[in-house]
Amino acid sequence: MKEVNAPIEEPVPFTNSGRTEINEKWWTFFEDPILNNLIDTALTKNLEIAGSWEQFKASIASVKQQRSFLFPDIQAEIRSGISRPQPDFAGGENTQIGVSAAYEIDLWGRIRSGIEAEEFRAQATYFDYQAAAMTISAETAINWYRLVSARKELQLIEEQIETNKNILKLIRARYTSGQIRAVDILRQEQLLESTINQKLSFETDVALIQNQLAVLLGTPPQNLAKIPVGNFPELPPLPETGLPLELTRRRPDLKRAYSTVLAADRDMAVAIRSKYPRIALDLSAQARSNDFNSLFQDWAYTLAGNIIAPLIYGGRLNAEVDRTEAIKNQRLYEYGQTVLIAFREVEDALIQELKQKERITVLEKQIDLAAKTNKQLKLSFLNGLTDYLDVLLSLGQEQQLQRDYINAQQELLEIRVRLYRALAGSFETAKNAEVEDIEYLED
Template sequence: MWLSVVGLCVFSCAPKLQNVEAPIEQVEDFSFTGTEAIPEKWWTSFNDPELNILIDSALTENLNLAATWEQFMAAQAILRREKSSLWPDIELVARSAVSRPEPDFAGGENFQAGLAAGYEVDLWGRIRAGIEAEEFRAEASFYDYQAAAMTLSAEISATWFQLLTFRKQLDLTNRQIETNEEIIRLIRARFTSGQIRAVDILRQQQLLESTRDQKIFFETQLRLLQNQLAVLLGRPPQNLSITPESNLPDLPLLPETGLPLELIRRRPDVKQAYNQVLAADREMAVAIRNKYPRISFDLSAQSRSNNYGNLFQDWAYTLAGNLVAPLLYGGRNRAEVDRTEALKNQQLFLYGQTVLNSFREVEDALIQEQKQKERIEVLERRLNLAQKTNKQLRIEFLNGLSEYLDVLLSLDQEQQLQRDILEARQTLLEHRITLYRTLAGGFETERTDSEEF
């Protein structure tokens, strides 16, 4: 009868873990979707072997990612520590004392040895709730690691494509410099025959110097990106020299976005926020169960003697049961429950905000990619028109129908459009990287594949 009453109290008074829903309204499907499935290692969609090698190396060598993994290891250690509370604590006690003058302490207990054990009965599930809280925190820490790995792979991909773009910009600028130098030689020859003004030569020289200035800028950015990539790989910049051999890849087919609820179950940052809510819920359960009585047992066995020879002949045993019930704490326990409930609600709202942010990131990436494709089409049409205009103006100039200033302005516009298109294509790849990062889930790394993990 008594056991039935206790069991009823346990199951009726202890708060249970419930499913957590984000406090947001029902969501509709994403604006765009494709048909291509996203591979676990999404960067392989670009079919760039050099990029694959760089990311594989960074996932092993990057120091920030290694630090995040150690944070997860610390969370695992905390979990093991909390689980030890389910077992009795057993201690070995040994004591030796020498008293002077000896005759004054005849019959004194100078040697002592024994064992002591203590165990708390988890009657209301308070200890298990604390363990569950640490389990959810450990899972959240693991998803932190997965999110950091995802961010790192995206950073390296973006940096790599920027590096390829600036290398192509540098090659293009060198060709433009050669073109401008050749034009200067031609117009100087026409100047000697009186067919062109001196100011036209000066203007063409200005364009040449402007192109050389662009070259210096691209050379600087190329070196800075190499340094950035080296740090992402966990190496000193001065120890690593990267000479990219790849070209900018073609944009892969648009991936399938899936349902919004699938995104919630897939993204590591969303799962991290979800587990923080569950951990806060279990902390609240601990605070509630702290209001209930605690039952514990202490067992000790001791042997005492005046010499080592007789130390283990006589033993004394003690078994004690303890019942501790909160009686008057001035509202402290109630306040702790209110505090943990507020923290749980805080984590719930943060989880909802994380879900909203994830939806927005997908929508933003889809819209940006779509509009960037349209912009590239416009730029390509503008470049085509600029090339035709430049060709026509050169013919008119040679026939004395146009001023050289018109040719110069057209040439400058054409060269700038060539650079703009390269930059626009690189931006399009960055939007696709963002889309992959927002849609993809966590992936396995060398650390998570290890037998120890």
């Protein structure tokens, strides 16, 4: 069968590329042992992946079922009966045993086309399983670094609460000496309460992300063991994106869409060949007797052949050809759309990473400037040269920038995970050894 190309324009190379060859187990690039352990657990215990594997095993059984039509159907039959009074049963048989076989000659390849269609569908479910494993590994990585980010923000907000409490003590002391106004105390108390409220939000985030990780790891949230505290890793070098068409041969979701096109093509072949004549053979052997002692003395054999040629079916067969052809074209366009989305995901991640790095650089400068500004305003305030409102606004801005910086680091890692997911191919899991009859899954 000739190769089927996606109905899209010839793609040019991606806008950016690194030099590091991407590994199938892309998460190892982060050199994060906690992440490695989490993903290994998810790939082993996640229920969605387990369900996808069972779906694949069911498709293997369907292939075996379809292959059985290449062989004769053989049946054995035994009958026995007694009639009274015996004279009324003279000359009849009350015991018989027989064997029969029926076989259709696959003269036009209709049966083999049906087998190929099931094999391509089995391929699609296998790639579904691989895509599910890729999705779960990416979601685990993203949620892990979201947890790291939420914990960092929680730690930062606790430090900011202590800072705001200390400043509140300072201005209260200065209020007693008449150096500041009562409204400045109220403003500082408002900032303190705002940071306390944010702490509650981050505590909620930590708990909810841990619950999400528990589901990904295949365990009830209330049973989840404490996850160790981690940190953001250094961002690995940009991976090599390769040529766009290489992506279609690597990503399991694209391979799955391609397999559905091939399956639809074979379904169409079955519909076309169903219009041709069919040749079938029937063979039977029977032994009959009025008693068991003489049952196997006489045998009767029958060999019959028949040809069934469709003549008038009211256009039903032609309509089936038209239907399967339309489905084939539908699957082809769906494949093309899936390819386009895959290309977009790579381009999106490349652009987002570039801009996110620039954003982090700007945030670092903002934090540095905010710290210097805040320091100068505090000195001016202590010397009575500036109003406390300026100090308050500067303090709030600096604390918000610090939280934004943690979020920006986490978003950069999440973008890289999405890039790995968009570029990476499938990877072997322990379950692959459970099914032996998958030789036709190889490209």
